[in-house]
Amino acid sequence: MKIAMVGTGYVGLVTGTCFAESGNDVTCVDIDQKKVDMLLGGEVPIYEPGLTELVKRNAQAGRLHFTTQLSEAVADSQCAFIAVGTPQGDDGSANMGAFWKVVDSLAPILPDDCIVVVKSTVPVGTNRAVSERLRELTGRVCDVVSNPEFLKEGCAIDDFTKPDRVVVGVERPEPAEVLKELYKPFLRTEKPFLSMGLESAEMTKYVANCMLATKISFINEMANVCDGVGADINDVRRGIGHDARIGFSFLFPGVGYGGSCFPKDVRALAAVAAAHKVESQMLDSVDKVNQAQKTVLFSKLQRYFEGDFSGRTIAIWGLAFKPRTDDIREAPALVLIDQLLAEGATVRVHDPVAMDNVKQIYGDKITYWEDQYAALEGADALAINTEWNEFRNPKFDLMSKNLTQPIIFDGRNLYDPAKMRDHGFHYEGIGLR
Structure with missing residues (x-):
């Protein structure tokens, strides 16, 4: 399958490289000439174990390409993935400026049967808005698929090639079948391919990260209580972790979470809730506890x-x-x-x-x-x-x-x-x- 990957950040580069590793023809495009030159020279601008070797191998095999020209990447592509950043804005919501520039740039060059796949983490309702925007700009109905990523920095290649599940949000079944075929090499151990509505897929990404962030803030607060009462959080963690309803994942106390996902996504979902006049007491508390930790x-x-x-x-x-x-x-x-x-x-x-x-x-x-x-x-x-x-x-x-x-x-x-x-x-x- 011929694939265009717009954005060579953490998600785009890992996703594009892993698709190339499974035999697809992938062209990654980025507006940053310096970054593209690095990749063309076999250098990877981010640190991720195993990624440099994969990039070099697939580039040498002619399956992985890099360019600054969007039209070159998208020409004859069956899928055009959008994987640009959506950083936190001043009000806590996602800054969608770069994302919408990509959508507008895709419209005049998008092949008729090309599926637009949104890999970026975007507010609920964005995929539907992309579909409407492309219809206005192209004069035709374009398939838009939400395909949230669940990669952990430090083990992203394993996460991609051995996923717990693959989630896609679609309006009709045909594009889902195309994505299912694309992901088929990574689902051979009977891990599920979950097809759902656009808004549900968008929410799944946010809710997953917010749930994990909640577990971290919870165990951190409990550790602070243990400090106060003279208990040992490791004993307590073992005492609750063997409960099948709770488990041990993300129950390691520390000095708070960071990175590009949890802080941003907790605040972004809180902003989405506020925009729909829903009070997000839990999300606000998770963020507050983490900042204090x-x-x-x-x-x-x-x-x-x-x-x-x-x-x-x-x-x-x-x-x-x-x-x-x-x-x-x-x-x-x-x-x-x-x-x-x-x-x-x-x-x-x-x-x-x-x-x-x-x-x-x-x-x-x-x-x-x-x-x-x-x-x-x-x-x-x-x-x-x-x-x-x-x-x-x-x-x-x-x-x-x-x-x-x-x-x-x-x-x-x-x-x-x-x-x-x-x-x-x-x-x-x-x-x-």
């Missing part, structure tokens, strides 16, 4: 040092909002850095892949260390923000030696408190007894 590590540090950070140096391990990505959008570590700098502390940071992105924000206000142990030298405490695997079994003796005093504030509960006590550390996690 990002300050928990600073509060623990502030309490330990009795509010005096003058002359103090704090080391931070982990800058990305989660492991296996360099994405720092809405990352809790940035909140901690801002708070420490505001109090006059010196900040030393280490992250396996995200330091260049952080450097673009802070420049020489903080120092960056490629070696995680070197980052601890002369620091009065270590704050852990991201659960990278290389942090899980560190050299505790070297850590204790490099720190001026053995103090760790762990925002991801990586270590056992009893063992840390045996190593001679003052150790505080989130909700740990």
Whole structure:
């Protein structure tokens, strides 16, 4: 199948590459010439494990192409995917400017039988509006399909090639059959292909992310309560996780969620609800709890040092909002850095892949260390923000030696408190007894 993929961001590049890997002819188009030149040269502008190898292999095989020319990408295509960003606007709603520019640009060049597939996360009602817009601009009825993505940064290729389900929203069954054939190689283990209405598919994307965000905010709030009453959140988590109605997924307490999806989608769905005069108390609370949770590590540090950070140096391990990505959008570590700098502390940071992105924000206000142990030298405490695997079994003796005093504030509960006590550390996690 010949496919056009408009947008080479995280979703578009992963989706286009995986479709090419299954034998399709895919042309990815982007208005950013620098990004296209990078891709043509075999470089990938985002960090995603395994993606660079897939891009190179499929480009060399002649199945994956990159261009800035939309007409070149769309010509003779059976499906034109829209995968451009819909970032958060000032009022919390999705900024749809780039999206509608793509729709308007597609109209005069769209082949008669080409299906427009909306992969971008868009407000409910957008796909129907796209259909109406294309009808007005082309003078004919164009098939528009909602096909929300459910990719997790850090394991997006596995998520795409081994999906829990594929969701499409359609107005008639024929385009759904085309998409079902396209996704067939990834559904061989009897995972469902779910066809539904346009609005239902749009809602499915938002509701899925909001549900997961809710679980994170809930367990984080419970961890804070455990801190107050002397309970251990890990015991509590095990106690509730074995209940089949609850499960263990997304029940790991920490310093809040970040990234490009959960924060934006929670606020965007709240904005959609408000636009339809529906009060979204749950969504507003989830966002409020998460924003507060990002300050928990600073509060623990502030309490330990009795509010005096003058002359103090704090080391931070982990800058990305989660492991296996360099994405720092809405990352809790940035909140901690801002708070420490505001109090006059010196900040030393280490992250396996995200330091260049952080450097673009802070420049020489903080120092960056490629070696995680070197980052601890002369620091009065270590704050852990991201659960990278290389942090899980560190050299505790070297850590204790490099720190001026053995103090760790762990925002991801990586270590056992009893063992840390045996190593001679003052150790505080989130909700740990």
